[in-house]
Amino acid sequence: MRFNGHFLELAESYLFSTIAQKAAAHVAANPDAAVIRLGIGDVTRPLPPVAVAAMTAAVAEMGTDAGFRGYGPEQGYPFLREAIRDYYGTKGVELAADEIYVGDGAKSDIGNILDLFDKENRVIIPDPVYPAYLDANIMAGREIVYIEGDESNNFLPMPDSISGKADIIYICSPNNPTGSVYNREQLKAWVDYACENEAVILFDAAYECFITDKGLPTSIYEIPGAKNCAIEIGTLSKMGGFTGVRCGYTVVPHDLIFGDFKLGKMWMRRQATKFNGVSYIVQRGAEAVFTPQGLTECRENIAYYMDNAALIAQTMTELGIWHVGGENAPYIWLKCPGGLTSWEFFDKILREAHVVGTPGAGFGAKGEGFFRLSAFNSRENVVEAMNRLRGLKM
Amino acid sequence: MRFNGHFLELAESYLFSTIAQKAAAHVAANPDAAVIRLGIGDVTRPLPPVAVAAMTAAVAEMGTDAGFRGYGPEQGYPFLREAIRDYYGTKGVELAADEIYVGDGAKSDIGNILDLFDKENRVIIPDPVYPAYLDANIMAGREIVYIEGDESNNFLPMPDSISGKADIIYICSPNNPTGSVYNREQLKAWVDYACENEAVILFDAAYECFITDKGLPTSIYEIPGAKNCAIEIGTLSKMGGFTGVRCGYTVVPHDLIFGDFKLGKMWMRRQATKFNGVSYIVQRGAEAVFTPQGLTECRENIAYYMDNAALIAQTMTELGIWHVGGENAPYIWLKCPGGLTSWEFFDKILREAHVVGTPGAGFGAKGEGFFRLSAFNSRENVVEAMNRLRGLKM
Numbered sequence: 001m002r003f004n005g006h007f008l009e010l011a012e013s014y015l016f017s018t019i020a021q022k023a024a025a026h027v028a029a030n031p032d033a034a035v036i037r038l039g040i041g042d043v044t045r046p047l048p049p050v051a052v053a054a055m056t057a058a059v060a061e062m063g064t065d066a067g068f069r070g071y072g073p074e075q076g077y078p079f080l081r082e083a084i085r086d087y088y089g090t091k092g093v094e095l096a097a098d099e100i101y102v103g104d105g106a107k108s109d110i111g112n113i114l115d116l117f118d119k120e121n122r123v124i125i126p127d128p129v130y131p132a133y134l135d136a137n138i139m140a141g142r143e144i145v146y147i148e149g150d151e152s153n154n155f156l157p158m159p160d161s162i163s164g165k166a167d168i169i170y171i172c173s174p175n176n177p178t179g180s181v182y183n184r185e186q187l188k189a190w191v192d193y194a195c196e197n198e199a200v201i202l203f204d205a206a207y208e209c210f211i212t213d214k215g216l217p218t219s220i221y222e223i224p225g226a227k228n229c230a231i232e233i234g235t236l237s238k239m240g241g242f243t244g245v246r247c248g249y250t251v252v253p254h255d256l257i258f259g260d261f262k263l264g265k266m267w268m269r270r271q272a273t274k275f276n277g278v279s280y281i282v283q284r285g286a287e288a289v290f291t292p293q294g295l296t297e298c299r300e301n302i303a304y305y306m307d308n309a310a311l312i313a314q315t316m317t318e319l320g321i322w323h324v325g326g327e328n329a330p331y332i333w334l335k336c337p338g339g340l341t342s343w344e345f346f347d348k349i350l351r352e353a354h355v356v357g358t359p360g361a362g363f364g365a366k367g368e369g370f371f372r373l374s375a376f377n378s379r380e381n382v383v384e385a386m387n388r389l390r391g392l393k394m
Numbered sequence: 395m396r397f398n399g400h401f402l403e404l405a406e407s408y409l410f411s412t413i414a415q416k417a418a419a420h421v422a423a424n425p426d427a428a429v430i431r432l433g434i435g436d437v438t439r440p441l442p443p444v445a446v447a448a449m450t451a452a453v454a455e456m457g458t459d460a461g462f463r464g465y466g467p468e469q470g471y472p473f474l475r476e477a478i479r480d481y482y483g484t485k486g487v488e489l490a491a492d493e494i495y496v497g498d499g500a501k502s503d504i505g506n507i508l509d510l511f512d513k514e515n516r517v518i519i520p521d522p523v524y525p526a527y528l529d530a531n532i533m534a535g536r537e538i539v540y541i542e543g544d545e546s547n548n549f550l551p552m553p554d555s556i557s558g559k560a561d562i563i564y565i566c567s568p569n570n571p572t573g574s575v576y577n578r579e580q581l582k583a584w585v586d587y588a589c590e591n592e593a594v595i596l597f598d599a600a601y602e603c604f605i606t607d608k609g610l611p612t613s614i615y616e617i618p619g620a621k622n623c624a625i626e627i628g629t630l631s632k633m634g635g636f637t638g639v640r641c642g643y644t645v646v647p648h649d650l651i652f653g654d655f656k657l658g659k660m661w662m663r664r665q666a667t668k669f670n671g672v673s674y675i676v677q678r679g680a681e682a683v684f685t686p687q688g689l690t691e692c693r694e695n696i697a698y699y700m701d702n703a704a705l706i707a708q709t710m711t712e713l714g715i716w717h718v719g720g721e722n723a724p725y726i727w728l729k730c731p732g733g734l735t736s737w738e739f740f741d742k743i744l745r746e747a748h749v750v751g752t753p754g755a756g757f758g759a760k761g762e763g764f765f766r767l768s769a770f771n772s773r774e775n776v777v778e779a780m781n782r783l784r785g786l787k788m
Contacts, residue, residue, distance in 0.1 A: 001511075001515060001561045001562070001592050001593060001594060001652065002511070002512035002514050002515055002561070003510060003511060003512060003652065003655040003657075003660070004509060004510055004511055004512050004660075005512070007510070007655070007660050007663065007664075008654060010663060017666075040465070042464035042465050043464055044462070044464065045459075045462070046456065046457050046458050046459055046461075046462040047456045047457050047462065049457060052453055052454065052456065052457035055453045055675065056450060056453050056454070059446055059449045059450050059453060059675075060446065060450070062440065062441045062446065062638065062639065063440050063441050063443060063446035064440050065439075065440055067440075068438070068439070068440040068441065068635075068638075069638040070436035070437050070438065070635075070637040070638045071434070071436050071637045071638060072638055104498055104640075104669075104670075104672075104673075105669075105670045107667075107668065107669065107670045108668060108669050108670065110668075111667060111668025111669070112506075112668060115398060115533060116397060116398055116401070117395075117396070117397060117398055118396035118397060118398050118399065120396050121395060121396055132667050132668070135663075135667040136667050136668055139509060139664065139667065167395045167396070168395070198395050199395060200395060241462075241464075243464040243465045243670075244456065244462075244463040244464045244465060244466055244671075244673070244674040245456070245673050245674070245675065246498075246670065246671070246672065246673045258395065258397065260402060261397040261401070263397075266397070266398075266401050269401065269404060269529075270401075270533065272411075273501075273505060273526050273529040273530050273533065274501065274502060274504075274505025274506060274526070274530055275498075275499075275501065275502050275505070276498075276499045276501045276502065276637075276640065277638075277640065278498075278640065279498075279638070279639050279640045279673055279675075279676055280638040280639070281449065281453075281639065281673075281675060281676070282673055282675070282676075
């Protein structure tokens with residue numbers, strides 16, 4: 001028996017588990033402290049009422065002879081794929097419903113889509129970025145090449161920073177953790193580069209719903225040529241508050257064909273073999289999110305979080321702390337004051353302000369010295385956390 | 395860019411899609427025929443009332459500030475892992491709750507668990523068997539060795555039929571499609587073989603709830619030594635009627651350690667990287683299935699299906715058709731009468747009796763000449779289908 005030795009190359013502990021452990025230890029040692037968590041990117045507002053109503057009805061249906069449904073289509077029910085297609089229509093992006101594959105969340109699809117690619121590919125990963133891209137490719141034993149974000153490029157690295165050949169390119173815009181968003185010209189440069197180099201872009205659109213600036217693209221398919229080079233992964237997690245409900249989608253355009261390799265057909269086959277569709281109940285909830293009433297309810301929640309983000313950004317400005325994000329994303333990415341490392345700053349604000357954030361080093365080497373604060377919490381908690389940070393000696 | 399060329403080695407069409415297409419064409423050509431589907435292994439009875447009540451309550455919770463839950467643990471909520479642990483306790487199998495990993499269904503876990511193993515392994519797959527085992531390993535480019543079921547061994551091949559080295563061994567008991575079940579002595583031979591040869595058994599227990607014979611093992615962990623060599627995959631699909639709800643579980647015992655490779659830790663890492671847990675709503679429904687009331691309600695549904703199975707088996711006996719299964723499994727595996735191939739028999743009973751079954755050839759070369767009938771339908775439909783088959787010239 002041979003095991004997958006690449007697992008031994010993974011860094012020991014997953015970022016958020018370490019944070020959870022440190023926070024738990026702090027709580028245990030300071031039982032009276034009111035710890036405020038601005039760490040993991042998890043929504044806090046209840047589900048939109050339309051989704052609750054739709055799922056309640058779906059559960060009831062499943063308890064009746066007439067309404068019961070067993071296995072659904074692996075690709076997702078047409079009612080949901082059509083709703084997602086129409087949502088893209090509102091962005092001016094025309095998709096066919098069978099270019100959309102419903103899944104149980106962006107993390108699953110981003111990891112599992114790699115089954116379509118050979119081990120022998122050079123993978124381009126931004127630094128800093130969501131750590132699952134890296135780990136999923138380490139597990140598969142692929143060569144990884146970083147493109148570096150820093151203050152000079154506002155954490156938006158461009159194709160000219162790639163040395164050597166690129167095969168698979170991850171783009172996360174709005175970026176997690178930095179909150180930076182590529183503009184149209186920048187994304188066009190990426191699409192042109194991928195088309196010229198026969199590379200495939202894996203475009204993580206998990207945070208598209210936070211883009212408020214009308215000039216910024218919320219889908220890579222707003223860029224001409226993208227259907228020839230890009231797979232886009234979306235999710236209801238932030239849009240509908242579905243982090244605990246689990247629903248996402250992956251777009252594989254019909255035009256993504258490279259010789260014998262028809263990527264949509266391959267993904268369908270992968271999913272038909274190793275996946276059995278998303279819960280019918282969840283799909284009915286997701287469908288409701290994309291109704292006019294659902295979109296209205298979701299956007300109220302999003303506006304609430306974005307008001308939190310503005311408060312955090314404003315506080316950083318007051319404190320003279322360099323930062324990006326917070327305008328079209330629920331994350332504020334700041335430079336740790338006083339030359340602290342990111343875990344030192346984590347420990348400092350946990351110890352002195354009982355505030356949990358996310359150390360930049362957890363998102364890559366270039367994240368060292370930076371820190372992520374998330375807008376996902378109640379207004380009261382954000383105001384209180386900012387007051388506490390204002391009171392610190394930094 | 396290099397794509398995964400192994401996708402081109404997959405047989406063109408997935409079994410159940412082909413059946414669905416043929417059945418749809420028949421319906422289109424015969425709009426007045428009342429087609430009865432005894433094909434795909436999908437439950438038809440509504441969800442147990444306790445699961446409906448639990449999921450209704452969970453949906454309501456998620457719509458409130460106090461009850462909302464975001465990301466849950468990737469491994470599953472403790473309340474469900476403890477319920478599954480206690481269910482194993484009723485079989486006399488002692489597990490720790492952290493040896494249990496909740497997933498979105500057996501098909502996902504059976505496919506995804508392969509991430510833990512190197513490409514260079516010899517995979518032992520029964521023939522005939524559930525086709526996803528084969529396809530998932532073809533995609534990964536592994537060497538596949540069949541062990542053959544036939545009339546002489548009641549479709550229960552034993553380790554002495556393996557030629558050469560075995561690394562990964564699939565066992566499906568009760569078997570899909572044949573309904574055959576390994577007894578204790580036979581499973582012990584498999585466990586002993588795996589332990590002696592440093593092989594890992596992937597034990598698919600999807601149909602364990604149909605075993606009515608108290609002498610037959612419903613978990614491989616009833617066999618001493620199994621915790622050193624076996625991963626078991628279970629599901630709520632048949633037990634709770636959850637095929638459209640999506641919940642399963644994988645057991646990776648603490649003792650599954652091979653040098654540096656701790657399989658439980660590896661699976662946890664795989665899931666934390668490429669999966670984000672099962673819907674909270676679904677997990678509450680699954681928890682309800684394992685309550686005393688839930689088990690009672692589920693067993694009523696199971697008894698209903700097993701009465702159907704008995705009717706089908708009895709009809710085959712009347713017709714003088716060789717068959718196995720149907721006693722501890724919801725499938726009857728029969729030898730096509732008149733020397734027909736399995737697709738010929740499929741076409742014959744679809745055309746002449748408007749009954750859809752599953753051709754044995756879809757489950758492997760040794761399935762040729764055999765046919766699967768499923769007990770998942772209403773009593774009325776099963777009675778009617780059997781009457782129609784009795785009227786055929788075979």
